[in-house]
Amino acid sequence: MPAAERTPQTLYDKVFQAHIVDEKLDGTILLYIDRHLVHEVTSPQAFEGLEVAGRKVRRPDCTLATTDHNVPTTSRKALKDIASFIKEDDSRTQCVTLEENVKKFGITYFGLSDKRQGIVHVIGPEQGFTLPGTTVVCGDSHTSTHGAFGALAFGIGTSEVEHVLATQCLITKRSKNMRIQVDGELAPGVSSKDVVLHAIGKIGTAGGNGAVIEFCGSVIRSLSIEARMSICNMSIEGGARAGMVAPDEITFEYLKGKPLAPKYGSEEWDRAVAYWKSLRSDPDAKYDIDVFIDAKDIIPTVTWGTSPEDVVPITGVVPDPETFPTEAKKAAGRRMLEYMGLVAGTPMEDIVVDKAFIGSCTNSRIEDLRAAAHVVKGKKIAANIKRALVVPGSGLVKEQAEQEGLDKIFVDAGFEWREAGCSMCLGMNPDILSPKERCASTSNRNFEGRQGAQGRTHLMSPVMAAAAAIVGKLADVRKLSQYNGSPHIEAAVNPEPATTAAATTSAAGPPSEKAHPDERIESDDTEKEALADQPEDSSPQVNTNVTRSGGASVASGLPKFTELKGIAAPMEKANIDTDAIIPKQFLKTIKRTGLGTALFYEMRFLPSGEENPDFVLNREPYRRSKILVCTGANFGCGSSREHAPWALNDFGIKSVLAPSFADIFFNNSFKNGMLPIAITDKADLDRVHAEAVAGREVEIDLPNQVVKDAGGNVLCAFEVEEFRKHCLVNGLDDIGLTMQMEDKIAEFEKNMSSETPWLDGKGYLKRKGLGGKLAVKAAPVPRTNRGDVKSEPLEW
Numbered sequence: 186m187p188a189a190e191r192t193p194q195t196l197y198d199k200v201f202q203a204h205i206v207d208e209k210l211d212g213t214i215l216l217y218i219d220r221h222l223v224h225e226v227t228s229p230q231a232f233e234g235l236e237v238a239g240r241k242v243r244r245p246d247c248t249l250a251t252t253d254h255n256v257p258t259t260s261r262k263a264l265k266d267i268a269s270f271i272k273e274d275d276s277r278t279q280c281v282t283l284e285e286n287v288k289k290f291g292i293t294y295f296g297l298s299d300k301r302q303g304i305v306h307v308i309g310p311e312q313g314f315t316l317p318g319t320t321v322v323c324g325d326s327h328t329s330t331h332g333a334f335g336a337l338a339f340g341i342g343t344s345e346v347e348h349v350l351a352t353q354c355l356i357t358k359r360s361k362n363m364r365i366q367v368d369g370e371l372a373p374g375v376s377s378k379d380v381v382l383h384a385i386g387k388i389g390t391a392g393g394n395g396a397v398i399e400f401c402g403s404v405i406r407s408l409s410i411e412a413r414m415s416i417c418n419m420s421i422e423g424g425a426r427a428g429m430v431a432p433d434e435i436t437f438e439y440l441k442g443k444p445l446a447p448k449y450g451s452e453e454w455d456r457a458v459a460y461w462k463s464l465r466s467d468p469d470a471k472y473d474i475d476v477f478i479d480a481k482d483i484i485p486t487v488t489w490g491t492s493p494e495d496v497v498p499i500t501g502v503v504p505d506p507e508t509f510p511t512e513a514k515k516a517a518g519r520r521m522l523e524y525m526g527l528v529a530g531t532p533m534e535d536i537v538v539d540k541a542f543i544g545s546c547t548n549s550r551i552e553d554l555r556a557a558a559h560v561v562k563g564k565k566i567a568a569n570i571k572r573a574l575v576v577p578g579s580g581l582v583k584e585q586a587e588q589e590g591l592d593k594i595f596v597d598a599g600f601e602w603r604e605a606g607c608s609m610c611l612g613m614n615p616d617i618l619s620p621k622e623r624c625a626s627t628s629n630r631n632f633e634g635r636q637g638a639q640g641r642t643h644l645m646s647p648v649m650a651a652a653a654a655i656v657g658k659l660a661d662v663r664k665l666s667q668y669n670g671s672p673h674i675e676a677a678v679n680p681e682p683a684t685t686a687a688a689t690t691s692a693a694g695p696p697s698e699k700a701h702p703d704e705r706i707e708s709d710d711t712e713k714e715a716l717a718d719q720p721e722d723s724s725p726q727v728n729t730n731v732t733r734s735g736g737a738s739v740a741s742g743l744p745k746f747t748e749l750k751g752i753a754a755p756m757e758k759a760n761i762d763t764d765a766i767i768p769k770q771f772l773k774t775i776k777r778t779g780l781g782t783a784l785f786y787e788m789r790f791l792p793s794g795e796e797n798p799d800f801v802l803n804r805e806p807y808r809r810s811k812i813l814v815c816t817g818a819n820f821g822c823g824s825s826r827e828h829a830p831w832a833l834n835d836f837g838i839k840s841v842l843a844p845s846f847a848d849i850f851f852n853n854s855f856k857n858g859m860l861p862i863a864i865t866d867k868a869d870l871d872r873v874h875a876e877a878v879a880g881r882e883v884e885i886d887l888p889n890q891v892v893k894d895a896g897g898n899v900l901c902a903f904e905v906e907e908f909r910k911h912c913l914v915n916g917l918d919d920i921g922l923t924m925q926m927e928d929k930i931a932e933f934e935k936n937m938s939s940e941t942p943w944l945d946g947k948g949y950l951k952r953k954g955l956g957g958k959l960a961v962k963a964a965p966v967p968r969t970n971r972g973d974v975k976s977e978p979l980e981w
């Protein structure tokens with residue numbers, strides 16, 4: 186088609202289009218996935234599913250695993266192996282299970298003994314695994330982080346993890362295009378975290394539902410890649426599936442010398458950059474939603490409530506719920522103030538904090554630590570601060586920070602300097618808040634109980650968390666004496682400019698070890714030697730015929746869903762997040778079953794462990810509910826944990842009706858043979874809600890797409906996508922369906938290898954053809970890759 190006739194495309198359209206393996210008439214798309222990150226929490230059930238079905242991992246060379254959520258962040262000096270290092274039983278089981286799975290399935294893995302270990306969303310970019318124009322997925326909602334490179338990166342549930350492991354594809358639909366343009370110049374003390382908190386405050390936590398957000402404008406262009414990652418990271422808190430920034434010179438500069446990026450200076454690098462440069466929205470591309478933000482309106486921002494949209498400038502006061510527009514919002518606001526232990530009208534700067542946490546996939550990269558250290562330097566944390574933690578995002582970030590002396594600055598000020606992991610962001614490891622403790626946190630979620638049961642979280646930027654630790658209260662970093670930094674600008678607080686290059690190349694060891702970044706990529710021989718002690722074919726002991734022959738797989742497996750009749754439980758809350766549906770302590774299971782007792786745990790049970798008699802599911806007849814009718818929007822927001830639908834299902838609830846759903850929860854439900862129904866018409870939903878309140882049965886008739894009352898009268902009709910309905914009604918397992926598309930997938934891969942050869946695994950992920958069969962020689966654990974780097978191998 187001549188260029189003039191081509192429909193203008195957005196960045197998202199371009200990346201999405203380039204990955205379509207197959208498209209059905211109803212718009213259902215089989216999308217190819219270039220990069221799959223795996224961690225211990227959302228993968229055990231996926232690997233189990235593969236094993237049971239006799240399937241193997243299609244592209245181990247495009248899959249990278251690490252352990253991050255459960256790991257202790259205490260010193261690893263005495264580490265022998267993960268099994269003896271992790272004291273908590275369930276956490277240990279989950280981590281050990283991942284280690285067994287990576288061995289069984291031949292996946293490259295950065296374990297605790299490897300300094301490349303860290304939070305998935307830190308290590309992917311750091312290794313050059315994340316590249317512009319790629320599709321990146323992980324069983325984790327903050328996969329959106331990787332969109333900072335111009336990748337289409339989004340979180341998926343465990344069933345989808347299994348789908349990608351088996352087929353390297355996902356079944357999906359096109360998202361809406363949303364643009365957030367931030368123009369102007371950020372004032373000193375204002376960072377990328379403030380930009381994204383401000384944006385979420387403006388659009389709300391459901392503002393991006395069904396959309397992919399492109400962040401653009403002069404502010405975004407001026408930001409470093411790390412700052413862009415912080416912004417894309419929190420797209421999910423704005424309800425979007427993904428956030429993206431068009432790749433530019435800043436992106437290419439960051440990628441130079443990264444172990445898994447095309448080799449800088451090579452023909453492949455030039456080819457890749459030429460392609461990456463085409464990844465920008467056409468000037469006349471159309472967006473479904475457009476948002477403009479003027480940088481001068483952004484000042485250091487903090488949250489006051491229990492949803493990331495509850496933001497105020499640090500100069501503001503705790504809002505008064507009585508001024509909120511609707512009764513539901515007023516009620517939610519009152520509950521939040523009570524939970525947070527706050528009084529309306531209190532100046533934010535008067536709020537005393539107990540703990541400070543600098544870490545998480547939002548803000549644990551080297552620039553974050555540099556910016557926070559700049560604030561802390563030469564000062565001491567306030568006497569009322571019980572603990573202040575700095576948790577680097579990866580072993581390499583930690584190493585880099587230590588080379589720059591940042592650890593000493595923090596420790597001298599009274600901070601704890603920890604090992605890499607998710608840590609107090611969600612407290613699946615021992616780093617948690619005690620009940621009612623208040624934390625200044627650089628993480629991304631302030632949900633009830635997020636950092637510990639009854640803990641109180643205020644989200645903010647690294648410099649603001651550092652300032653809070655020093656002052657002992659929420660504080661305006663701009664008021665601290667000596668503070669003159671502009672932490673959002675990459676090198677501004679960097680003690681010596683040359684360390685930017687060191688940071689870029691730190692994946693291979695300390696600066697003294699590497700003369701030129703490119704040298705490290707010529708590591709094939711060393712790597713071969715390092716791999717020599719690995720078995721020739723580390724693929725799992727499964728019946729490979731099932732997966733490779735195409736069509737041999739079984740496309741059925743879920744219980745069929747046609748009609749569902751039963752008690753419907755009423756709920757009236759908006760933004761019910763998956764942390765509330767099932768808190769983190771129950772994510773440590775390696776099974777899909779038995780989670781019903783944990784459903785809505787914090788609401789259902791009192792701190793004493795007794796049932797809360799006021800909670801709907803503890804009352805008759807709702808103990809027997811099969812349906813949930815929620816009048817508040819954005820049900821299932823937040824984390825991608827498929828444990829949320831598993832818990833509902835196990836309790837007996839097979840269908841949730843709400844005005845709208847968060848995308849990942851919506852998908853996850855279908856994958857478990859459940860039916861989430863979005864009812865946008867208020868009067869329709871109110872009719873169903875009234876039946877629920879009356880304790881009468883409701884019937885969902887999927888074939889006819891209607892909801893009826895107990896007498897068979899139609900209460901409302903509903904929409905459901907054709908393909909999803911087909912799968913539910915027939916109980917189809919979509920992995921089996923996708924495997925029947927083997928020829929198309931293989932054809933797509935052939936083209937990909939010739940058009941974008943840099944996407945085939947390289948370095949320690951290298952893909953090798955052995956007798957026409959895929960075999961990846963990847964060394965799982967445990968090879969000590971820490972400590973004395975001179976005598977120990979840096980690459981497998």
Ligand SMILES: CC(C)[C@H](C(=O)O)[C@@H](O)C(=O)O
Binds near residue numbers: 324340
């Ligand atoms: C454990 C994982 C499913 C979860 C997520 O998807 O976000 C976690 O990373 C979180 O931040 O809550």
Ligand code: SF4
Binds near residue numbers: 254325607610611628
């Ligand atoms: S949000 Fe927190 S728990 Fe989730 S991946 Fe990021 S650091 Fe880990």
